[in-house]
Amino acid sequence: MFDYETLKLVWWVLIGVLLIGFALTDGFDMGAMALMPFVGKTDNERRVAINTIAPHWDGNQVWFITAGGALFAAWPLVYAVAFSGLYWAMLLVLFALFCRPVGFDYRSKLENTRWRSAWDWALFVGGAVPALVFGVAFGNLFLGLPFQLDGMMRSSYHGSFFALLNPFALLCGVVSLSMLCTHGGAWLMLRTEGDLAARSRRATYLSALVFLVGFLLAGSWLALGIKGMSLASVVDTGAALNPLNKQVLADNAGWLGNYSRYPLTLGAPVLGVIGALLAILASTWRRAGLAFAGSSLMIVGAICTAGFALFPFVFPSSLDTASSLTVWDAVSSHKTLGIMFVVACIFVPIILLYTLWSYIRMWGTLNDSSIEANPHGLY
């Protein structure tokens, strides 16, 4: 159907689509839960916040799970190297995610105040920690990670968890946390009323502002202070490759090279900035829908900005640059990529349709009286 090179590119795009899908959907429920203990002052307000996402969080989370599965199927080497190398960061995300399914379902099953407040903080952790860690991980990609592959393609990692927490990566963590908080805040503006909506509006405004400053700062830092990478030798992008048979250059223009080579890609960072400005303005104008559109643009812009900068790299190595994983050599076989592409083409549109239907069915604003009308049926 498609040649191998095209399919490799297609899968780079598809992984990006899944990541964006995850951030757009699961992103707002993580953001909303990261804000929930602060914007919800009473038990009813917190329940309102939780119940805006009650019918959707599980479906949203599948974007994340499927992105993981797609990574395994399309880029097995990336899945293997990243998950084992970033062992404690991954476990941190995992344990934070543990808090969500049980937190949502168990929180309101008992009346006890301490029980409920404990689960509220668990849900906060389940929203804030992954949002932060994903940003930190992305930040570290730009710096390269200390791993190398041996002749059997076994990866060994020579860094520690705490080395991941360097200033640039932490800044990226702040960017991604504030990004998802903006999105979650805009979602709460859309779906709630009264004090809760007003506090969510302030949170959206503040988060978008932090995002804008952080995003611009990280961009400048990347342009001025971080060495990038580029492929030194011409690789046969249409063949099955041994990742170690390539040469990689570390140079100052590395991560910005694509932006001068393909100026259209500059649209991504511009979109990120426009989205943030839109979210800021819309939250001062009390326009919830516009703020949500703004935060969505921000997310698309920010993720594309990172992806375009790194291309064709997806998991660079600081220890042994030849071990760096790229879209050309860390991928599955031609056959697997082809089959998985067909499967994605069939199912993604179906998924989008029924997801949309479920949102339409459950749409509407919630308030204290919606909780009081059905205290035992809702979360």
Next chain:
Amino acid sequence: MISESVVDLSRLQFAMTAMYHFIFVPLTLGLAFLLAIMESVYVMTGKQVYKDMVKFWGKLFGINFALGVTTGLTMEFQFGTNWAYYSHYVGDIFGAPLAIEGLMAFFLESTFIGLFFFGWDRLSKLQHLTVTWLVAIGSNLSALWILIANGWMQNPVGAEFNFETMRMELTDFGALLFNPVAQVKFVHTVAAGYVTGSIFVLAISSYYLLKKRDLGFARRSFAIASAFGLASILSVIVLGDESGYEIGDVQKTKLAAIEAEWDTHPAPAGFTLFGLPNQDEQRTDYAVKIPYALGLIATRSLDKEVKGIKDLLIEHEARIRTGMTAYELLERLRGGDKSATTLAAFNEVKNDLGYGLLLKKYTPNVVDASEAQIKQAALDTIPNVFSLFWTFRIMVACGFLMLALFACAFWASAKKNEESKPWLLKWALWSLPLPWIAAQTGWYVAEHGRQPWSIGEVLPTHLSTSSLSAGDVWGSLIALIAFYSLLLVVEMYLMIKFARLGPSSLHSGRYHFEQQQPAQA
């Protein structure tokens, strides 16, 4: 070389998290269908009690489902975090069903489960019924894809080794999909899930009947559970995955170990009902045998023989020696000698490369293995016979106990006299743990029986791990045990609380506790 303790700890962690996950999965599989059946009856008859049944059992379903999702996340992460070399080596094939599972099954199940719980007032009766069925179908589809992945670990068809990329690659997607081992596993596993859901409803309904509470509600639940359960346990037993043991070397070895068949007996072989397998001496002490039975069960014929462990060992040793040649040729290919003769010679023996890799445990160079090391590696190809022999028998015993229970329960329910049989109700209540014991021992048989392979005949378990330190894995193992224990306590507390409360927990005012204490919260 990889340290043995990392391998053992990683195996322990995987076994623990997988078995823990499978406490919740079978109940989800079974209850989802029971809910769909109950709701279908509600839509057809319009009787409120059936809607209450869906809502109440749905509440317990939700408590269970939350932990199923939670513990499922670990499985998604764990191949990458702890089994990185495995992920690289077979991700090209193994990753595909997992990704398809997400696209085809998880999205369906997870999107509609939200509407199942919160859509009662937003959807028409028929729409809600459709949603419930889609949840049930979604959960069963996810079982299908994960068992296609697992079936491939037992019997890796449709794939070939590629020396350039140093991994297995997909050659035939159809073979992966229609792997006979995967097909029988799927039927066996989902039917076992239906049994679990049925026992759950049957046992808790029996508790209400014993307490003489909410009789109409309990009686109807009991009836549906006994009928669905009887059909399911029959499927589990009749379509038991015994038939899958003919295919592939790993399955043959597993069968020989389960049955402690040390020698190849002339067909049809006898079935050892009781015995104490002694692996060092390669014999079974105090064996009690039923003549002909094993041959009939395992090969479904009178003339095919079941190969014994001693003969399998001889075969495996020969394959290890061929595997050493394959490894030597692979080294040459990776070293740059891609001449046609080397390639042809490698292709000749590459199916035994996995057997050669078994030697990596003893010598990193494989080709310089001593005779003693080769013998030892051959002995490694036989999993622990004693534990397989007994876990298998425990599983089967649980299955037959449940068959008897469902038969009696169905009979009593059809005669409408279950309430006058307290012995039956108590039996049903105390049978609650049986499906879980059967499921856990069954998975032990399936997965321990696959050792020493993570992918049968292709990749040894001890090569499959990540390059982690023992401290890392100790840390994650302890953290998981602590967190999982805490979650289990919370889950059991809620489950028991709501099961005891019964349909009164719906606060509809129609059930037992609300009629006595109208002020109860």
